[in-house]
Amino acid sequence: MRVIILGSGVIGVTSAYYLAREGHEVVVIDRQPEAALETSFANAGEVSPGYSAPWAAPGIPAKAIKWMLMKYSPLMIRPRFDPAMWSWCLRMLGNCNAARYEQNKGRMVRLAEYSRDKLRELRNEIGIGYDERSRGTLQMFRSQKQLDGAVTDMAILDRYGVPYELLDREGCLAVEPGLADVREKVAGGLRLVNDETGDCFLFTQRLAKEAGQLGVQFEMGVNITGLQLEQGRIRGVETDSGNFVGDCYVVALGSYSPLLLKQHGIRLPIFPVKGYSITLPIINPYASPISTLMDETHKVAITRLGDRIRVAGTAELAGYDLSLDESRGDTVRFVVSDLFPNGGDLSRSELWCGLRPMTPDGTPCVGATPISNLYLNTGHGTLGWTMACGSGRLVSDLVSGKRPEIGTEGLSIDRYLRRRRLVGRPLKRLPSITGSR
Known part of the structure; x- marks a missing residue:
């Protein structure tokens, strides 16, 4: 399956790595010249499941x-x-x-504890420092x-x-x-x-190189302007460098995610x-x-x-x-x-x-959306570094049709959505919204 990931912060890059490891063809799009140059760049450095609140x-x-x-x-x-x-x-x-x-x-600790375990596994598997x-x-x-x-x-x-x-x-x-x-x-x-502690920027940059060796394609310096929606499915991502078409799409744009999705009737309270x-x-x-x-x-x-x-x-x-x-x-x-x-x-x-x-309740939005081939991995607040590996693995499992290793109750956007008709109108060009989250 060809998966398009929007955003190359720690959330987007971990998602890309796990999806590529499952054998998917993965493309990451970001407006920045390199991964992790925005919110992932100089955060607190904490991997703190116990402090997740x-x-x-x-x-x-x-x-x-x-x-x-x-x-x-x-x-x-x-x-x-x-x-x-x-x-x-x-x-x-x-x-x-x-x-x-x-x-x-409870929801946050569940995901954060799982993520810490996935980080340790990853560190042992590929020797990342x-x-x-x-x-x-x-x-x-x-x-x-x-x-x-x-x-x-x-x-x-x-x-x-x-x-x-x-x-x-x-x-x-x-x-x-x-x-x-x-x-x-x-x-x-x-x-x-x-x-634990660690440099999120350094981790993300090095994991991006590992992902590249697995075949992940990074399209950097590319500004996303919108999504193309037809008959309940995303048909492509429109950018200033042309359209990117895949079978599945993952939004990992952090604070900018609501700006992309609201044009299609998905109101993310981020x-x-x-x-x-x-x-x-x-x-x-x-x-x-x-x-x-x-x-x-x-x-x-x-x-x-x-x-x-x-x-x-x-x-x-x-x-x-x-x-x-x-x-x-x-x-x-x-x-x-x-x-x-x-x-x-x-x-x-x-x-x-x-x-x-x-998000208003602190829990990120990770998982499927009412659009059949669109997934979210966003809204982690101060805990993106803490929850990155677990969220990336969770999204990879869901996209791949595998049963996740932890319960997903309360982690998706479903807790916020009122069911409404999805909007598939002519694309309104948006300001550049792609960021490294």
């Missing part, structure tokens, strides 16, 4: 107000007349209750109230058999000795012992949430993080990637605006200097931003 949670509306009033705020909302943004916000608020949170977290470490994630609490609040997450982790350790201050310092100089700021932590990161060189390995530390107060992750520290966080609702606001980097700079003041050279840090494709 929806942003929509009990108490979040009140917390959001508090966050926006903080000096180093993890959240910013830029008011704008954007029905898609406000609709997404209302849907997210509808998920901020205990029952929805438990259901959504990407500054990886298997040293866990420490969710660090600055207050006793935060520590007490971990009980809810621990109950869900217990239910899904995810191992963890609840640590006091000394336990946190034992796993992250670089915190020794700021011990008074640590109340305790929840350590997800099976979590909205871009801008995040920032800095990358700085390590100057003192003993004063740097060992693995990943998540500062629960500021919602900032600090990760060791080889001889670098990656610090990522903040959530900015500003539509598709990719402008680099230097002031938004203050939060991530503050957190790394506050917790690991002697670990890296902030004067040589590089600031970056990217758009996270967020």
Whole structure:
């Protein structure tokens, strides 16, 4: 079967690799000159199944107000007349209750745990290296109230058999000795012992080469303008380099996926949430993080990637605006200097931003659509790297007609769709929408 994949971020490339391994002829289309140059480029570096949780949670509306009033705020909302943004916000608020949170977290953990296992298998099979470490994630609490609040997450982790350790201050310092100089700021932590770290960009670039050796064709620097739909099937992808025709199509465009699909009556409730990161060189390995530390107060992750520290966080609702606001980097700079003041050279840090494709319930949309030969692998939010291998393998199995290794309940777009007539009208040319997600 000839499969066309739209998007060459970590989600698109893992999908391509697994599909090619099943013997399919695979073509990947992307507007960028190389794979993983957008949202996959400089993310937090976490492969964190244990930390997989929806942003929509009990108490979040009140917390959001508090966050926006903080000096180093993890959240910013830029008011704008954007029905898609406000609709997404209302849907997210509808998920901020205990029952929805438990259901959504369970779905996310299921996929994320499976994905971590697939990543390990892949690493063993092809020997791919990407500054990886298997040293866990420490969710660090600055207050006793935060520590007490971990009980809810621990109950869900217990239910899904995810191992963890609840640590006091000394336990946190034992796993992250670089915190020794700021011990008074640590109340305790929840350590997800099976979590990993690694450079998503490096992984995606190297896996793309592996996929190329399996025959995957990468059409880079190509702008997608729309899909051609006839009688309930996609007949081709229209681009500025001509039409691409296949038997099956996989949309892995992250935040840009809704722009492509809405012309055909598929309303994907995905909205871009801008995040920032800095990358700085390590100057003192003993004063740097060992693995990943998540500062629960500021919602900032600090990760060791080889001889670098990656610090990522903040959530900015500003539509598709990719402008680099230097002031938004203050939060991530503050957190790394506050917790690991002697670990890296902030004067040589590089600031970056990217758009996270967020669904209102936190769970991605992976699987079939009402269009018979169209599949989705999108909407992973902050967890694209964590869920990439599992999502890619899942889509490959579905396209190949194989029974997936995990349950697919609640992972597809079906949870959002109201059945409606598919739209097959003359193609309206869209702005360039293909991105590396």
